[in-house]
Amino acid sequence: MPDDPPFWKTKTLDAMTRAEWESLCDGCGRCCLHKLRDEETERLAWTEVACRLLDTRSCQCSDYANRRRRVPDCVKLTPKKLTAIDWLPPTCAYRLVADGQDLMWWHPLVSGTPETVHEAGISVRGRAVRERDAGPLEEHVVRWPGLVPKAARPRG
Incomplete structure (x- = not known):
């Protein structure tokens, strides 16, 4: 039925099919930027430096299927891991879906x-x-990956 709510409003992340899960990725590439963490304070700092596999024009991984083999510290995001990760952009x-918010x-x-x-x-x-x-x-620390641009804020 055309008026049925979309899957992200009716399913938990755990209940989604692989295709549904993968389609949640908006293709922004922000999670593929290098981050620095202060060893003493645990404070996170974003950089503007992209993973070597990120195509900075399309914002897609150039070798998604083999990314974890080619970049060993690449994180395979799962619903369980999501709760412990503090570096995903807002x-x-x-x-958003994990927090009960809409896209x-x-x-x-x-x-x-x-x-x-x-x-x-x-x-x-x-x-x-x-x-x-x-x-x-350290020469590329920026704040923008952790912020919501004005143009992207909810309309209306």
């Missing part, structure tokens, strides 16, 4: 197109530095 659909207007499942994630300023497109070009990560 716009992340996995985080944002620009999410491809809502808008019907993957381009809205870029139009709303959510993605890393045009903002990320390639890993091989970066140099020391």
Whole structure:
């Protein structure tokens, strides 16, 4: 039925099919940016430096199927791991759904197109530095990956 609520409003993350789970990813690439954690304070710092497998134009992993073999510290996100992860951006659909919130207007499942994630300023497109070009990560600490851009906030 066309008026049935979407799966992310009716299913828990644990109950989703693999295809549903994967479709929650909005393709922003923010989770693929390197993060630094202070050993003493545990404070997290975002960088603008992208994982070497992230295509900074499409904001997609260039070798998703083999990413964990090629990048051993790449995290395979699961509903169980989600509760312990503090580095997902505030716009992340996995985080939103886990917290009982709806997807944002620009999410491809809502808008019907993957381009809205870029139009709303959510993605890393045009903002990320390639890993091989970066140099020391400490020189690339930024705040924007942990923020919600004005253009992406709920409409109305």
